[in-house]
Amino acid sequence: MAEVQLTPTSYVVLGLLSLAGEATSYDLKRLVAQSVGYFWALPHSQLYAEPARLAKGGYVSERRETSGRRRRYYSLTDRGRSALEDWAGSLPDELGELRDPGILKLFFGADPATLARGQLELHERRLSEYEAMLASMGSHLPDGPRLALEAGIGHEHEYIRYWKELAAG
Amino acid sequence: MAEVQLTPTSYVVLGLLSLAGEATSYDLKRLVAQSVGYFWALPHSQLYAEPARLAKGGYVSERRETSGRRRRYYSLTDRGRSALEDWAGSLPDELGELRDPGILKLFFGADPATLARGQLELHERRLSEYEAMLASMGSHLPDGPRLALEAGIGHEHEYIRYWKELAAG
């Protein structure tokens, strides 16, 4: 059982497995797209590579179909579940960064008004999507995912406030 | 002159060189720490590797001291300046992601109130830093950097509003 480093990607996989039970990489891909993906996306190739890595470390177990597609089904081991709980139960060591491509361009000389109008449109569209998600599934969403979605909505409001001011100027 | 892919890291380097003129990797390291670093950090090793990469692509030129420390001084070439302008002048193709470690933990089961109190403290500290920066250098900051800083401040306010609500619950 090799030593594998647990990255945020690892916890996304562990977390989704804890919600979904047994899942294939393709299942994970769809789950990401429908849930965390809106604020923490992963390319599907990672969802093939990462469970394999986690299996090496003993955090997940693999069961493989013997016929047909021979799909690999992954599920949490005790070790995996406990790693996930430790992680979720501890305070983050550091804050995230804004890392917004639009703000980076602004920093290095983009024209504020032009940029702002473009960004505004994108953020308004995204806010609508988030609000549609909340309206449609909000009530039967677990607390964590719902609160995370509300965080996303809050930040979209802030982006819109910000770019609107610049779009005017 | 090899084909090198221009990443956000590349544009940070190009952008800083356009502001600073000639600079060494160490100069870039200090510049990042005092400017973009607060919303888009880079490890110092990247500030050694990336200018070398950019030189291969003809975006920057290198001049090396012949005595003493034999420092490498980099500066923009015409190609580099024009790549930077093209980039800054075009609209970002896609929006950034929130990618906040705290929100990720929240999504996967962290206790909201406990987490919120921790995050709140960190964000309040960070907000103070940003406001101190704005107060001290705000007036003689170029538009781009100042607007970027204001974006950071706006998002910190939003984080504080958000976590405060959860900290109470």
Next chain:
DNA sequence: ACCGTCATGTAATCGGTTACATGATTCT
């Protein structure tokens, strides 16, 4: 039958992170 999209992966490359290393200054 055929075509498109779904489903399921693998391979290659490369940027990024982490760790290591060491000469020069500055402070005590």
Next chain:
DNA sequence: AGAATCATGTAACCGATTACATGACGGT
């Protein structure tokens, strides 16, 4: 003189991105 920090890099590993590839299935 010694310690600590500044300054300046290099090396190794590895996670992430991009591209390639192909069998299954559902609809026309």
